[in-house]
Amino acid sequence: QVQLVESGGGLVQAGGSLRLSCATSGRSFRNFTMAWFRQAPGKEREFVAAISWSGGGTNYADSVKGRFTISRDNAKNTVYVQMNSLKPEDTAVYYCAARSGMAVPTSPDNYAFWGQGTQVTVSS
Helix, strand or coil: CEEEEEECCEEEECCCCEEEEEEEEECCHHHEEEEEEEECCCCCCEEEEEECCCCCCEEECCCCCCCEEEEEECCCCEEEEEECCCCHHHCEEEEEEEEECCCCCCCHHHCCEECCCEEEEEEC
């Protein structure tokens, strides 16, 4: 079993920055691909970014490329997403997710473990 706990969400003005963290416990963090998804009210959960177990492979949604950066610290069992140049359309609950294996898929169906989410609100 893997437990994921997100933190770092909050209210920020458009153009601002936030860094979300996801601390993991349980099974070996090093073996997992980690990802961030988000879900806005009335919308489906959508892929944001993912990173392979080594950190050498990353994947980003087109909507966040150049603004968001995913990273991980295997010594701290933590994955991060640095979010810059935030826009009101980035407002959502952000979820951390984990899966075993080397691929960095974008579908939420490929991730077995999920955190509870953290709210990010970007005001205009």
